[in-house]
Amino acid sequence: MNRQRSTKQRALALAHGLILGCACLAVLIPLAYLVINSVKLPREFLTVPPTILPSEVTFEHYRDLFEDSKTVRHFRNSLTVTLWTTGVTIISGTLAAYGLARMRLSARILAGVTFIFLFIRFYPRVTTVIPYFLVMRELDLLDTVWAIIIGQLGITIPFVTWLMLVVFQDLPREIEEAALVDGASVLQRFYRVVLPIVMPSVSAAAILTAFLSWNEFLIASSVARRKASVLSMAVAGFVSDKGIQWGPMAAMSVVMIVPMIVFALFAQKYLIRGITFGAVKG
Amino acid sequence: MSLSAASGSTKSQSDWHRRHDLPWLLLFVVPAFIIVVAVQFYPLVYSAFLSLQDWVLTESQTPKGFVGLENFVKELGDSTFQRSVRNSVLITGGALALQMTLGICLAYLTMGASWRMRAVRTLLILPMVIAPVAAGTLWRILLNSRAGLVNHLLSLLGIKGPEWLAHPDWAIVSVILLDTWQWTPFVLLVVGAAIASIPDDLLEAAAIDGASRWKTFLYVELPLLMPLLLLTLVFRMLESLLSLDSIYSLTFGGPGYSTYTLTYYIYTLGLRSFNFGAAAASSWIFMVFASLSIGLVFWYQRRDW
Structure with a gap:
């Protein structure tokens, strides 16, 4: 042939x-x-034509970055925010989704709930960022990681709840009925029967949340200035400063991008399911 | 949506449900509910309140009072606001046209389960997982008019590259390029999944009837894909309109106001000039449009196709 x-x-x-x-x-x-x-030498930036293969590989930009206490702080803040946001989101989002799925709500109410999820996912977030800034100012939480974490939770919790709601709705109720006969409480049923089955979806949700939180910029940049600033703000900050520091800017971007690329390569299926969720069912 | 509430549940079971399960289930929902109300709904109401107030933080620590719809009238007549709307339409429109076309083509070209196609797909989705701020800085390096890689490659082809980020019109094109580079993979993924779910026998039947590949696409596949394509379009439209990060790091809104998008404009008005009233009002003008689009998505998703 x-x-x-x-x-x-x-x-x-x-x-x-x-x-x-x-x-x-x-x-x-x-x-x-x-x-x-x-990894280029500083003098090889802005050459004409651009230096595609540097004459020498240098790690000075990375060294400079990680010797700078500011970068270390950005990195630490980003990690703190991502871990807290992911942890709290997964626990409360999964529980809420299970609650909603098993509450025997009418179709009409469930549709309403879904609409709220959809709305939160897509309304212009810049609308609520200003009042959120004011609330945090009132609570004296400006420029703390908590302001960033709480703000991100407002986005990630509804999203994960929505994602998991679909998962729980597709789970046949008969699976739990055997445990029900044994007189197991909701908590036991959830923990022993349901959770092990949906674990892959929970991991997908966790990966997606970490991804959203790590890359997030709008909320972080509106409530944090110096002390609590995160990597995404640091990357953007190289531009607003006068005179762009090309080397550190590239190094910082690499530091920010690499974890997500590793994520994407190893957990591709999960990440894709999360990112396209809503457009593709399940 | 499967609602099997009634199926198989006897009276005693539903009684058990009410007394033993429901309190727990309600308790499960409470933390999420509190956070969503506190972080989403309260600020939303607050911002509606702000939109009717005269308040510039640099002039006064508290709102100066109710001004009715004055903020809205001022904003609608403001030239920077109008320019931002125009920029948003141009950028989102251009980016959507490009990424939908490219995404659909690539979805067809990367069909199949061979390891080669899977590797290509894995590679092609990488731009999507990069933080938009980082993607912005990356393209800022690439598009540098003198020492950037893009203009260098163009010069190898004998083309003199434009002043990408310094010229108002080319800056818009740059933002479109960035959005297309980053989000074509989304269209590729969604459309790819949809194509894979079209039953083979439909295509075979068309082939047996003597339809060319192009005609099969036009008359068999496209009508099946249409609802999903529209959904993807609205999804991408909203996300592109709402994005702030990439513009922030690629052009910083510049040169001048030439790449201010609606989101960027509201953000700087509120959190750089601290004109809360005006920013809230313009964000609510934006909100009306976004809500209509969201309603459309919702209506679409709930129809059975």
Whole structure:
């Protein structure tokens, strides 16, 4: 069969390969160039033509970053925010979803709840950022990681609840009925019977939450200034400063991007399910 | 949506449910409920209140009083507001057109379960997982007009690249490029999943009837994909309109006001100039449009296709 392929088919296959090759390059070249920039000598920035292969690989930008107490603080804050947001979101979101799924709500009410989730996912968040800033100012929480964490919870909890609600609704109730006969309480049923089954979905939700929280910028930048600032703000900060520090900016971006790429490679399925959730069912 | 509440539950079971289960279930929902009300609904009401107030933080520590719809009237007539709306429409419109087209094409080109296609798909979705701020800085490096890689590659082709980030029109194009680079994978993923779920026998039947590949796409697949494509379009439209991070790190709204989007404008008005009243009013103008779109998505999702 293969030998007899016509010239036309071969030309098509070639075009197919070429287009996909270009698409892959369009993704890879920018990423590779960023990494290259992060190990370039300062004098090789802004050269014409741009230095594509640096004469020497230097890690000075990374060293400078991590010797700077500011960067260490950004990194620590980002980790703190991500861990807290993910932990609290997973616990309260999963519980809430289970509660909603088993409460025997009418279809109408469930539709209303779903609409609220959809609304929170997509309304212009910039609307609530200003009042949220004022509330945090009132509570004297401005420029603390707590202000960022609580603000992010407002986004991630409804999202995870929604995600898990769909999972619990698809779970046949018969699975729990055996335990019900044994007189197990809701808590026991949830913990012993339901949770082990839905664990993959819970991990998916956790990965997605960590991803959203780590990359989040709007809330963090509106309630944090100096003490509580996180990596996303630090990356953006290189631009607003006068005179861009190309090396540190590239290095910082790499530091920010790499964990998520590793996530994407190892937990691709979960991450994709989360990101496309709502557009694709389940 | 499966609602099997009534199926198989006897009277005693539902009695058990009411007395033993329901209190626990309610308790499960409480923490999430409190956070959502405190962090989403209270600020939402607060911002509606702010939109009717005259309050600039740099002039006064407390609201200066009720001004009715004055903020709204002022904002609608404000030239920067109007410019931001225009920019938002241009950027989101341009980016959507590009990424929908590219995404659909790539979804077809990367079909299949071979390891090669899976590897290509894994690679192609990477831009989507990068933090938008980082993607912005990355493209800021690439688009540097003198020493950037993009203009260098263009010069190899004999094209003199434009002043990407310094020229008002090209800055808009730059933002479109960035959004397209980052979010085409989303369209690819969603459409790819949809194509995979089209039953093979439909396509085979079309092939047996002698339909060309293009005609099969146009008359068999496209109608099936249409609802999902519209949904994806609205999804991406909202997310693109709401994004702040990438513009913040790519152009910082500049040069001048030439890449101020509606979100960016409201953000700077509220949290850089601290004009709370005006920012809240413009955000509510934005909200009306967003809510209509969300309503559309909701209506679409609940229809059985």
